[in-house]
Amino acid sequence: MAIPDPDIIARLTEQFDFHDPHYTPDVAETVNREIREKAAVTYSPAHGGMWILSRYEDVKAALKDHATFSSGSGVHFPRAPGMPKFAPIDFDPPEHGGIRKLMSPPVRGDQVRRLEPDIRKLAADLIAPIAERGHGDLVAEFARPFAVGVLGLLIGLSEQAQGEIRGLTRTLWKHLSTDSDAEKFWPAYHAVLAEEVRRARARPDDSYLSWLANHTVDGEHLPDEQLYSIIVSYCIAGHDNTMNTVSRILWHLAGDPDLQRRLKDEPELMPGVAEETLRRWCPTDRFTRVTTRDVTIGGTTIPRGARVVLLFDAANRDPKEFGSPDDFDPRRGNAHHHLSFGHGIHHCVGAQLARLEFRIVLEELARHPVYRLSERSQTYFENGRHIMFDKIAVRFDRPPAPGLDRLMGITTGLWESQALVAATDLGLFGFLAECGGEGADADTVADNLGIERRPAEVLLTACASLGLLRLSGDGYANAPVADHYLVPGKPDYLGDYVGMLQTYVYPGWMRVTEAVRTNTPSRVIPQPGKEIFDAENRPTLFWRGLHPLSALTGRALAAGVDLPGATRLLDVGGGSGAFAIELCRGNPRLRATVFDLPHVCAIxxxxxxxxxxxxxxGTLQGDFFQDAELPGGHDTILLSMVLHDWDEPRNRELLAKCYRALPAGGTVVISELLVNADKTGPVDAALMSLNMIVGTPGRNYTAREYERWLRDAGFDDIRTVEFQGPAANGAVLARKPGGVSVGYSA
Incomplete structure (x- = not known):
């Protein structure tokens, strides 16, 4: 941690302002301590004036005395007009009690216990591939999807809404305290929630969201203001603080391998680790209240109607309550006295669930090898109070040993893919979707698919074992993943991709030894004398199957890589246009051109x-190898899932064309499944590289190889941004020197 500038510390201690750009998490720890040691009550003229309480005893007393320290004016300050209240924190009694009662069903003890197996599976499924790969970003690949995934399980959010919540929340925090109204962020958030409410009322189920949306009082639905106040609070608090605390736990453990080993041997320490993390690094640095009367604390009178800031971080590190408060001690006996969950009537409604989540995360991590930070992490505030990590890049000490179980899984891996192929070809998932949640038994499936009962029963069992189906009464129904991706007509339907692999890709894999032995593609193509992407060699089936996979990957690219200055994008080898479509959806200022062969441009x-x-x-017909130059007039060039098809000389040739086509300051983006630097994985990139041996002259490359080629082409400011999509795990970005940079950030 950098040593804070003494002048900044002095200024912020005297004129405290948590929206000052110099008030970073590192600076905040020192400023908060100085304020606490200065006096029981301090005053700052910032934002029209505010009083600050920072000592544990005083902050706790204020939280308990809701009659004097009111939340009814909103705890976020400043606050854009037009933003609805957050339930229940922005309400005083008597409204508070009724709202909290409406919010309690999903976080009751019995409901939390019911969710434990699903939460554990989610955590295990997220951490396993990172540990197997041996490295990753524990924010992007674990903490963020885990927190949002638990939120989905908790209240019943659709997968589409889950995919949008983090970005919407980030935008809300960015503008809530700085804009004159809520138009820049609330309408978009409201639109997503309104669609969830519409869905819940049109197709009621057993989720909390469905119950709440259909709940009536005297025959009337809840007023929209109250309904959306509850839902948005769950969406934000239900993932934000969890994500931040999980990130902090992961970060601290990454810097303390000895503690990781202790937790494997002494799992009873895990609750203490969670509580001490909450105490030492409060995920929400502060809340505010407004006084309803004059109140005197430590000899200073705070007038009626004053805005009061409660510094949770300072209180949680008050030496009068916690000895050696800046030390991390998992055996600290009173760590659970922290105020990170609040106190009094506003004590966090989801505290029991949060503690379960933290315990599960620690237990699932303990099943894997010790990991360590591989890059420095940066922290920053959202809305001046939520402490965020930009990334937690880690490397595990060793990949897990395969063992006999892993070897048998590799040996029979073909069986899994062929079970999916058979179910897709026969229309199993579409039929079960027509049956609704009740599903169907083996006899019904056999009759409707035109097969005998024996193979129907065996196929249903196989698909259930793979997590594609779930038991429903006496039969089977689609599991969520099958319902989302394998039902024809759904937006993200991947059945055509499964069919394309079976028809176009897998025959070549049956001759993979030949391809490796001869260094010649084993995939049979109709016109061997022509390029692999000519119309005769890449059937329409290929593009139809690849489109949804590309769309899902494009969505991940748009979420993971920010191009704030991009206005004109050239998507070279853009295929069906999926990447251009998703990037334009994510950036309303962006216009794009898909540059590809004539028959592909038609698609x-x-x-x-x-x-x-x-x-x-728009589309532009051409051939990026045969044409002398790429089209100009664009400030950004995208090469997504393109370079893995070609060898190094052709890739260097294409990057040189990109350099010439871009203006000074322009950006090139290479999005691929990147092989790691030591060429030991990850599995998806390594096997995709072997797939290139089967079908193309290319392979999958490392980020360092791309960096070298880009530098040789003349680019600078080269960096790699990790993200996780189904067909890409990162992007290598580079800038053409000179001019005004388009700019990019993770």
Whole structure:
């Protein structure tokens, strides 16, 4: 941690302002301590004036005395007009009691215990591939999807809404305290929640969201103001603080391998680790209240109607309550006295669930090898109070040994893919979707699919074992993953991708030894004398199957890589246009051109029209190898899932063309499944590379290889941004020197 500037510390101690750009998490710890040691009550003229309480006894007393320290004016300060209240924290009695009662069903003890197996599976499924790969970003790949995933399990959010919540929350925090009204962030958030409410009322189920949306009082639904206040509070508090605390736990353990080993041997320490993390690094640095009367604390009178800041961080590190408060001690006997969950009537409604989540995270991590930080992490505030990590890049000490179980899984891996192929070809998932939640038994499936009962029963059992189906009464129904991705007509339907692999890709894999032995693709193509992407060699089936996979990956790219200055994108080898479509959806200022072969542009044009983006995305026919130059007039060039098809000389040739086509300051983005630097994985990138041996002259490359080629082409400011999509795990970005940079950030 950098040593804070003494002048900044002195200024912020005298004129405290948690929205000052110099008030960073590192600076905050020192400023908060100085304020606490200065006096029981301090005053700052910032934002019209505010009083600060920072000592444990005083902050706890204020939290308990809700009659004097009111939340009814909103605890976020300043606050854009037009933003609805957050339930229940922004309400005083008597409204508070009724709202809290409405919010309690999903976080009751019995409901939390019911969720434990699903939460544990979610945590295990997220951490396993990172540990197997041996490295990763524990914020992007674990803490964030874990927190949002638990929120989905808790209240019943759709997968689409889960995918949007983090970005919407980030935008809300960015503007809540700085804008003159809520128009820049609340309408978009409200639109997503409104769609969830509409869905819950149209198709009621057993989720909390469905119960709340359909709950009536005297025959009337809850007023919209109250309904959306509850839902948005769950969406924000239900993932934000969990994500931040999980991130802090992961970060601290990454810097203390000895503690990781102790937790494996002494799991009874795990609750103490969670409580001490909450005490030492409060995920929400402060809340505010407004006084309802004059109140005197430590000889200073705070007038009626004053805004009061409660510094949780300072209180949690008050030496009068916690000895050696800056030390991390998992055996600290009173760590649970921290105020991170609040106190009094506003004590966190989801505290029991949060503690369960932290315990599960620690238990699942303990099943894997010790890990360590591989890069420095940066912390920053959102809305001046939520402490966030930009990333937690780690490397595990060793990959898990395969063992016999792993070897048998590799040996029979083909069986899994072929079970999926058979179920997709026979229309199993579509039929079960028509049956609804009740599902169907083996006899019903056999009759409707036109097969005998024996194979129907065996196929159902196989798909259930793979997590594609779930038991429903006496039969089977689609599991959520199958319902989302394997039902024809759904937006993210991957059945065509499964069919494309079976018809177009897998025959070549049956001759993979030949490909490796001869260094020649084993995939049979109709016109061997022509390029692999010519119309005769890449059937329409290929593009139809690849489109949804590309769309899902494009969505992950748009969420993981920010291009704030990009206005004109050239998607080189853009295929069906999926990446251009998703990037334009994520950036309303962006216009794009898909540059590809004539027959591919026809496919892209149709997809662009279906997306309703023909006014922002065009197509341009050409051949990026045969044409002397790439089209100009663009400030950003995207090469997504392109370079793995070609060898190094052709890739260098293409990058040189990108350099010449870009203006000074322009950016090139390479999005791929990147092989790690030591070429030991990750599994998906390594096997995709072998797939290239089967079908192309290329392979999957490391970020360092791309960096070297980019530098040789003339680019600078080269960096790699990790993200996780189904067909890409990172992007290598580079800038053409000179001019005004388009800019990019993770």
């Amino acid at each position: 892209a044009g149709q997809r662009i029209r279906e997306a309703g983006l023909e006014d922002r995305i």
